[in-house]
Amino acid sequence: MTHDIVQTSAADTLPPFDPATFWAQFRHGTVGVNGVRLHFVEGGSGAPILLLPGWPQSWYAWRYVMPQLAAAGRRVIALDPRGMGDSDRPASGYEMHAVATEIHDFVEALGLTANGPIDVVGHDIGTWIGYAYAAEWSDDVKRLAVFDAALPGITPPPSGIPSAEANVKTWHFAFNRLDDLPEILLQGREREFLTWLFRAKAVRDWTITPADLDEYVRVNAAPGATRAALSYYRHKLSPGGLAQSRARAERKLVMPVLAFGAETGVGTALIDTLHLVATDVRGGVFLGCGHYVPEEAPRAVAEQVIRFMDA
Numbered sequence: 038m039t040h041d042i043v044q045t046s047a048a049d050t051l052p053p054f055d056p057a058t059f060w061a062q063f064r065h066g067t068v069g070v071n072g073v074r075l076h077f078v079e080g081g082s083g084a085p086i087l088l089l090p091g092w093p094q095s096w097y098a099w100r101y102v103m104p105q106l107a108a109a110g111r112r113v114i115a116l117d118p119r120g121m122g123d124s125d126r127p128a129s130g131y132e133m134h135a136v137a138t139e140i141h142d143f144v145e146a147l148g149l150t151a152n153g154p155i156d157v158v159g160h161d162i163g164t165w166i167g168y169a170y171a172a173e174w175s176d177d178v179k180r181l182a183v184f185d186a187a188l189p190g191i192t193p194p195p196s197g198i199p200s201a202e203a204n205v206k207t208w209h210f211a212f213n214r215l216d217d218l219p220e221i222l223l224q225g226r227e228r229e230f231l232t233w234l235f236r237a238k239a240v241r242d243w244t245i246t247p248a249d250l251d252e253y254v255r256v257n258a259a260p261g262a263t264r265a266a267l268s269y270y271r272h273k274l275s276p277g278g279l280a281q282s283r284a285r286a287e288r289k290l291v292m293p294v295l296a297f298g299a300e301t302g303v304g305t306a307l308i309d310t311l312h313l314v315a316t317d318v319r320g321g322v323f324l325g326c327g328h329y330v331p332e333e334a335p336r337a338v339a340e341q342v343i344r345f346m347d348a
Contacts, residue, residue, distance in 0.1 A: 040305055041321035043297070043341065047100050049334040051101045053246050057345075058074070059100060067346050069340050070142045073130075075121040077143075079114040081107030084156070085149040086346065087230060088115040089140075091161020091186065092213075092266050093231060094329075095122030097249070098160065101335035102342070109343045111156075114173065116143065118166055120265030122256050131268035132278060133169040133285075141174045142165060154179035154292075159232025160331055162185050162269050164307070169315075171292060172285045182295040185302040189273050192310040205237050206328070209265070213270035220263050227258045240301055240327035241334075249332075276338050290315035295345040297321060297338075302328040 063080030089322050090098045096115035098336055106113045117124040118136060131134070131305050149155050156298040159167030171178040189210075199207060214221060223230055231253050236242045245253075257260060269309035272278045298307040304322055311318045320341075326334045 040308055041297075041319070041325060043337055044319065044324045045326045045337045047241070047265060047333040048131040049336040050241060050244050050337055054100050054249065056281065062104060063113075066287075068143060068146045069105045070139055070146055073119055073127055074125045075119065075139075075143055077114055077119065078103075079112065080104075081111055081113045083110040084110050084152075084155040085112045086158065086342075087140075087144070087149065088113065089157065089159040089163030089166050090115070090121060091159075091270075092121075092269065093163070093234065093257050094253060096255075097122070097252050098329070098331050102331050102339050104336070105339035106342065109347075111346075113148070116140075116150070117162075117203055118283045120262075120268060125263040126259075126265035129268075131245070131265070133165060133281060134173065136269075137154055137167055137169040140170045141177055144177055150177055156180045156182070158182045158184075158342060159186075160257065161328070163268070164188070168290075168327045169285065171289070171290055171294075172314075175291060177257060178292050180295070180346055181290065181295045182345055183307065184297050184338065185299045185307065185328050187303055187306055188282065188310050190279035190316075191286045191314060192306055193230045209234075210274065211265045214274050216271075223263050227263075228231075228254045232258065235329065238302070238328040239333055240325060241332075242327075245329065269304060286314045291317075293317045293319070293345070293348070295320045295341065297323055297341065299323045299330050299333075300324045301326070302330075320324040 063078050066077050067074055096117050101113045102138045103113045103172055120126050144150055154177055157167045165184040167183055171181045235245045294311050296308040296311040297320045298304045308320045331338055
């Protein structure tokens with residue numbers, strides 16, 4: 038398989054987040070979907086593009102990418118899925134079929150598909166959600182772009198004892214699946230944990246500033262936040278969740294898909310996986326970049342997304 042290689046550098050980063058400039062263009066919003074309050078941030082005008090974040094983040098992970106997409110003539114909506122950011126944290130409903138249906142209902146509530154299917158972008162767990170949404174509600178999705186994640190149940194799992202480098206990237210999959218223990222160990226230590234995680238998995242960890250860390254600590258220290266976010270892992274990696282993933286993969290995506298892994302993240306694993314489950318796939322690897330690509334290389338992310346969505 039051929040892969041595009043995109044060399045990223047410090048030139049692909051942006052100056053530290055300026056709230057005054059950002060909030061002059063974007064606004065908070067909430068919508069109730071089947072009794073669950075979902076928080077989102079939106080701005081710009083034009084064809085809608087929906088952004089889905091990953092763990093342990095929120096809509097805020099897209100703060101550098103959003104103005105670039107809006108400047109390209111798009112209405113940009115960055116959503117906190119259930120259990121993330123400032124959305125509600127119900128005790129259940131984190132298996133991918135339920136989450137994909139909730140995304141569909143959110144899109145319907147905002148009327149985003151009134152003029153046809155929309156473009157969807159996901160990172161990390163947002164990739165899981167975006168893929169499930171595209172697979173189960175294909176009439177909603179015009180194009181799908183995903184960044185640095187594996188798809189459990191579809192991506193071939195590693196065998197044997199991982200190398201030290203691989204262990205840094207993947208240890209949390211086993212940890213996050215455990216009942217109760219993560220909540221016990223992380224409560225009151227969210228700042229220490231997130232500081233370690235961002236430094237361990239990023240190449241340009243300085244792109245997540247102390248002020249950014251404050252925001253991520255805020256949403257992760259909220260009551261029920263750890264349990265809710267880890268419920269995604271507990272369901273996705275359960276026998277039922279893995280079986281659901283394999284069943285979903287039996288019918289290939291028909292919309293165009295863009296898939297980029299990070300050099301020190303999943304590498305080519307994401308695009309190789311998408312070739313198994315989609316008919317029209319492009320993408321490759323961001324060199325010189327860590328897992329948090331929307332923050333470490335937002336110019337490169339926006340450039341690739343805009344080029345793909347305009348094709």
